[in-house]
Amino acid sequence: MTETPSSASPASPAAKGFTLIEMLITVAVLAIILTSVVPSMRAFVARRHLDGASAQLQADLHFLRSSSVALNQALRISVHSGSAGSCYLVHSGDADQCACTFVAGAEPVGNCEPGAELLRSQAWAGNAVAVRANVASMRVDPRHGTFSPTGSIEIQAGDGPVLRHVVNILGRLRLCAPGTAITGVAAC
Known part of the structure; x- marks a missing residue:
């Protein structure tokens, strides 16, 4: 038997x-995914900033009340805000003895005059986190641990939602969200 040569060429390797084309399709799919993820990621980061600032404020309000009673000294929290940033200060002395210094391009700095002591401060430059209050300062009576005047402090991260901390006369905090609903937070 003789073999006849076949006219079919041997299969070329794969x-x-x-x-x-495959690379362009992959890039197009990634671009579509990223355009849907980036806005929600920004909202996620802003919410984490808001939650962190809120938790810090709550801790500082508890610190203020317990320190005032422990030291048997009237202490207060003062809120300052401006176009360059915002801050709150936990301090002794009168409300006008401590303030934040706002310098463009730098973090706000808390300063106190002689006779007042700065115990804690939190400051944010620009509008990354904004702190506002309906009262300039709240004083804690060392004998009873009561706040006077009572008030509310609002924290907002960028242009996102707002968390309001309502402080009653006994120093208890109630957290609520005015306007936009926030998951896990009661509406005001």
Whole structure:
């Protein structure tokens, strides 16, 4: 038996590699995914900033009340805000003895005059986190641990939602969200 040569050519080995078309399709799919993820990621980061600032304020309000009673000294929290940033200060002395210094391009700094002592401060430059209050300062009576005047302090991260901390006369905090609903927070 004789073999006849076949006219079919031997199979070429499979091409290996990544074609330009495949790369462009991959880039297009990634671009579509990123355009849907980036806005929600920004909202997620802003919410984490808001939660962190809120937790710090709550801790500082508890610190203020307990320190005032422990030291048997009237202490207060003062809130300052401006176009360059905002801050709150936990201090002794009168409300006008401590303030934040706002310098463009730098973090706000808390300063107190002689006779007053700065115990804690939190400051944010620009509008990354904004702190506002309906009273300039709240004083804690060391004998009873009561706040006077009572008030509310609002924290907002960028242009996002607002968390309001309502402080009653006994220093208890109630957290609520005015306007926009926030998951896990009661509406005001």
